[in-house]
Amino acid sequence: MKQSVVMASSTLEQIMCSRCKKMSAEVLVSQPHYDGGAMAQGSRQEQGAPFETSSGLASAGFRSAKYTPAEWFNSYRSLLQQAGADHLASRNIQEDSRLMRNDTDATTMQTQTDGTRLLGERLQDIHRWKSDLQEHIARLLSDTTALQALKMRLEKALDATETPFAISVDNLACRSRRLGPDLVRDCVEVELYKEVDLIRNVQALLKRTIAQVATQMKLNRDAKQALEFDWSDKYEAYALDLKSGRFTNRSTDTQHHGISAAMMEQMSNVPSWIQFSQDNLFRAFREEQASKDLSELVQQVLLDTTKDLRVQCSNVNQAFLQRCAEQMDAKIQLEMQFKQTLEQIGDQEKNIVALQKAIDDKDAPQRVVESRLFQRFRRPNMELCRDEPQISLEGEVREIDETLASLHQELRDARNSLSNLENVRMALEKDIKCKSYTLFIEREKCMTQRKLYPTISKLSGY
Numbered sequence: 001m002k003q004s005v006v007m008a009s010s011t012l013e014q015i016m017c018s019r020c021k022k023m024s025a026e027v028l029v030s031q032p033h034y035d036g037g038a039m040a041q042g043s044r045q046e047q048g049a050p051f052e053t054s055s056g057l058a059s060a061g062f063r064s065a066k067y068t069p070a071e072w073f074n075s076y077r078s079l080l081q082q083a084g085a086d087h088l089a090s091r092n093i094q095e096d097s098r099l100m101r102n103d104t105d106a107t108t109m110q111t112q113t114d115g116t117r118l119l120g121e122r123l124q125d126i127h128r129w130k131s132d133l134q135e136h137i138a139r140l141l142s143d144t145t146a147l148q149a150l151k152m153r154l155e156k157a158l159d160a161t162e163t164p165f166a167i168s169v170d171n172l173a174c175r176s177r178r179l180g181p182d183l184v185r186d187c188v189e190v191e192l193y194k195e196v197d198l199i200r201n202v203q204a205l206l207k208r209t210i211a212q213v214a215t216q217m218k219l220n221r222d223a224k225q226a227l228e229f230d231w232s233d234k235y236e237a238y239a240l241d242l243k244s245g246r247f248t249n250r251s252t253d254t255q256h257h258g259i260s261a262a263m264m265e266q267m268s269n270v271p272s273w274i275q276f277s278q279d280n281l282f283r284a285f286r287e288e289q290a291s292k293d294l295s296e297l298v299q300q301v302l303l304d305t306t307k308d309l310r311v312q313c314s315n316v317n318q319a320f321l322q323r324c325a326e327q328m329d330a331k332i333q334l335e336m337q338f339k340q341t342l343e344q345i346g347d348q349e350k351n352i353v354a355l356q357k358a359i360d361d362k363d364a365p366q367r368v369v370e371s372r373l374f375q376r377f378r379r380p381n382m383e384l385c386r387d388e389p390q391i392s393l394e395g396e397v398r399e400i401d402e403t404l405a406s407l408h409q410e411l412r413d414a415r416n417s418l419s420n421l422e423n424v425r426m427a428l429e430k431d432i433k434c435k436s437y438t439l440f441i442e443r444e445k446c447m448t449q450r451k452l453y454p455t456i457s458k459l460s461g462y
Contacts, residue, residue, distance in 0.1 A: 112249075119245040126238045129277050133231040136284040140224040143291035144217055150298045151213045153461025157302060158206040160454045160461070164309060165199045167453060168192055168316075171446045181431070182327075182438040188319040195312045202305045209301050216287070216294050223287045226280050234277075306459040313453050320450070324442050331435040338428040341421055348418040355411040362404050369396045 067075070172192050176183070247254055268276075373393050377384065 116245055119241050123238060123241050123245065126234050126241065130231055130234045130238065132281060133227050133234065133277070136281060136288070137224055137227045137231065139288050140220050140227070140284055140291075143288055143295075144220045144224070146295060147213050147217050147220070147291060150295060151210060151217070153302060154206055154210045154213065154298065155461075157305070157459060157461035158203060158210070160458045161199055161203050161206070161309070163452065163454050164313065165196065165203075167449050168195045168199065170449060171316075172196070174441050174445045178438050178441060179434045182434050186319075186323055188316070188323045188442075191312070191316045191319045195316055198308060198312050202309060205301060205305065209298060212294060213298065216291055220287050220291060223280075223284045227284055230277055230280050302460050306456055309459055310456060313450070317447070317450060320442055320447050324439060324447075327435055327439050327442065331432060331439065334428055334432045334435060338425065338432060341425045341428060345418060345421045345425060348414055348421060352411060352414045352418060355407055355414055359404060359407045359411065362400055362407070366397075366400045366404070369393055369400060373397065 172189070175189060175192075178184075373390075376390060376393065379385075
């Protein structure tokens with residue numbers, strides 16, 4: 001470096017010397033026009049010569065084209081002094097240029113080194129921000145995928161509630177076809193209505209939860225898109241800064257570029273650059289936390305709804321079993337009473353037959369005693385006496401009449417009793433049929449359908 005500076009300095013001195021020689025030659029060769037009278041007057045004053053006559057005026061024009069030795073000497077001395085001054089100024093300028101070159105080269109190299117170092121630090125910052133952005137992008141993607149799976153579970157769970165709802169509604173419809181006194185609002189019907197209301201509430205809750213999950217998924221996608229845009233910008237900036245950092249003084253792909261004020265105005269500052277990425281990361285963190293909370297909420301909702309539905313299903317089934325047991329006990333008692341009623345009807349019919357025979361059996365004794373009295377009333381005169389046989393016959397007639405009256409009353413009572421027994425028999429038979437039909441509805445229709453109730457896993461959305 002020093003050798004090149006010395007060579008450049010010697011070259012500059014040679015150029016300056018050649019320029020001085022050229023200037024001296026021009027001064028000696030050129031013959032400018034001077035005023036003859038003024039020149040002659042000046043010579044006379046310098047030499048102390050007397051004023052010339054008119055004969056000396058004839059050669060004034062010829063002599064004015066020449067310099068005097070004093071002028072030649074002054075010109076030469078002035079030229080040497082000027083050349084010396086120029087040489088000194090040139091050497092000073094060369095020294096100053098050398099120092100300036102050294103200083104500017106060192107400053108430029110240091111500035112370039114600092115710029116390269118700052119570009120390296122900037123690349124590290126961008127890489128760190130890129131890593132953070134990429135990490136949160138992966139988290140948002142994972143959270144969105146998890147929410148999508150939970151949304152599918154919620155939709156499956158919502159679809160699964162249609163089966164128990166249809167079963168409950170069909171059970172109510174079937175039980176509304178019960179006959180007679182069995183059409184009662186019992187514990188089974190109460191539990192069925194509770195089940196219908198519970199299923200409707202569960203469906204409404206699942207629909208609201210699905211809407212919340214869909215909204216959160218949209219927020220996650222928006223936050224993820226903002227992070228991806230930021231990551232893409234940083235990726236491009238990283239590539240550009242990396243390319244810029246690889247530029248050296250020996251690079252062949254560098255060139256001059258102008259930077260306008262408009263371009264400077266479009267640039268952001270470091271705090272705003274950091275704040276922009278921090279805002280995106282904060283938004284992503286907020287959505288990640290919201291996704292986590294919503295996932296826990298969805299899990300709890302599925303668990304609670306499944307548990308509530310299964311508990312209510314067990315309550316309904318238990319109410320059905322209890323009601324069927326009650327119906328069965330009532331049917332057995334009715335059948336036993338029906339059997340006893342049939343036996344009583346048979347006995348009463350036999351009793352009626354016996355009473356009727358007893359009444360019929362009193363006809364011959366009644367005819368005998370009445371015939372005897374009639375014959376005795378035909379006795380003549382004083383023979384028509386109310387003697388002992390007469391009193392006995394009259395007592396026998398009264399006894400037979402009273403007996404027949406009692407038998408007829410007993411026969412009427414027996415027939416009324418038989419009629420009542422027949423009514424009871426028909427009522428018992430009708431009620432037994434109602435109980436049998438009710439048991440058919442409860443067991444064969446309702447409880448058979450309730451075996452199709454969804455399992456816990458299906459109600460949980462699996």
